[in-house]
Amino acid sequence: MRPLTEEETKVVFDKLASYTSDLKSLIAPLDDGDRFVFRLNHARVYYVRLSIANIATSVSRDALLSLGTCLGKLTKTGKFRLHITALPILAEHARYKIWVKENGAQPFLYGSNVVKAHVGRWSEDCPEHSGVVVFNMADIPLGFGVTSRSSAEARRLDPTGIVCFRQADCGEYLRDEDTLFAG
Amino acid sequence: MAPSRTKTIKNKHAANGSGIRGSIKSKNGPQSDGVLKSKKNPNPRVQTTNVKGRPKIAELLKKKKQRVYSAKELGIQDLNMVTPIGVVKPKGKKKGKVFVDDRESMTTILAIVEAQKNGQIESKMIKARQMEEIREARRLEAEAKDAERKEKFDETKDSMRNKRKRYVKPEESDHVDVKDFVASGTNAVMAKKKRVSFA
Structure with a gap:
């Protein structure tokens, strides 16, 4: 387990910034004097309290399965992939949001993209190919994705047209149970 | 000797x-x-031949040493080495990774990244708005053209209708000439055309 390098930090922040608007709150100091830091172990990036990260140094790298919140994985080409485990952090400060209706929640949780017919409402002035967090109508985050069209263009789209390409959904907790935290 | x-x-x-x-x-x-x-002088020449005004032989020998050209000077392509060509290791730099763990440097990186991202999104939005305006203008133009064409078509249709109304065949018309009635007198049977039939 080690802190991120400058390049890695940049890549991680860049990906997070496409989904969230307020990144400063992520590294802001807490009331008890502690703060959250980013740690890398087995190519996975964890968002964890500094005090816990310091304690975790007593565990060997191989034996350490997970700590804090797993944000995602750094690929060998140097890119960063967000995992569904990062959803609570993204949902808290989401830049753009899409709310899906009851009939659209299940298809999304089974791994489909979001079609226009399933959209209950969406954020205004959303450009195309930008990160959005998908909520159900009860404001529970279901996953996140990337918009296929801007909100103005999406209005003219036919009901079967894809509005948002899925990136991760809560169904992955079951579907990718074996590989989500290790492997 | x-x-x-x-x-x-x-x-x-x-x-x-x-x-x-x-x-x-x-x-x-x-x-x-x-x-x-017997003792021999190892280099008796050097000692003996030292005439003023002439360069020393040792210096001449040194000068004759051929210049060694580098591959860059000769314009020869670089060969593959242990480190790939183009990868230049910076000298005097610390070996290994430089970690970012303090809050200040993280905040700096975050500010840079956020500014970049906001700029990207802003430019995307502006572009989308411009595209939307262009599309709207095109749509209005197309609508106007369509309306004009429709109007023209209606005009043509009307003119055709009017033309038809003006050209009326006497046989087909409902209007019956008064002269015929006058000619036939009280017998109100229409004058028939002559017909020829073969038995």
């Missing part, structure tokens, strides 16, 4: 470490192992 003279001595081992004043060692030095060679 002068022939080398040799001289044998008795008990040469005793002579080496004996410390006797008159012994061979005390006369000839440490290298005498029983065989004496």
Whole structure:
């Protein structure tokens, strides 16, 4: 387990910034004097309290399965992939949001993209190919994705047209149970 | 060359470490192992030929040393080495990774990244708005053109209708000429066309 390098930090922040608007709150100091830091172990990036990260140094790298919140994985080409485990952090400060209706929640949780017919409402002035967090109508985050069209263009789209390409959904907790935290 | 003279001595081992004043060692030095060679000057030329105004031979020899050209000067392509070509390791830099863990540097990186992202999104939005305006303008233009074409088509249709109304065939018209009635008198049977039939 080690802190991120400058390049890695940049890549991680860049990906997070496409989904969230307020990144400063992520590294802001807490009331008890502690703060959250980013740690890398087995190519996975964890968002964890500094005090816990310091304690975790007593565990060997191989034996350490997970700590804090797993944000995602750094690929060998140097890119960063967000995992569904990062959803609570993204949902808290989401830049753009899409709310899906009851009939659209299940298809999304089974791994489909979001079609226009399933959209209950969406954020205004959303450009195309930008990160959005998908909520159900009860404001529970279901996953996140990337918009296929801007909100103005999406209005003219036919009901079967894809509005948002899925990136991760809560169904992955079951579907990718074996590989989500290790492997 | 002068022939080398040799001289044998008795008990040469005793002579080496004996410390006797008159012994061979005390006369000839440490290298005498029983065989004496005449002393020769190793480079007598250099000492003898030193004429003023002329360069020294040693300097000439030094100058004659050929210049070694680098591959870059000759324009030869770089060969593959242990480190790939183009990868230049910076000198004097710390080896290994530089970690970012303090809050200040993280905040700096975050500010840079956020500014970049906001700029990207802003430009995307502006572009989308411009595209939307263009699309709207095109749509309005197309609508106007469509309306004009429709109007023209209606006009043409109307004119065709009017033309038809003006050209009325006497046979087909409902209007019956009053003269016929007058000619036939009270018998109101229409005048029939002559017909020819073959039995």
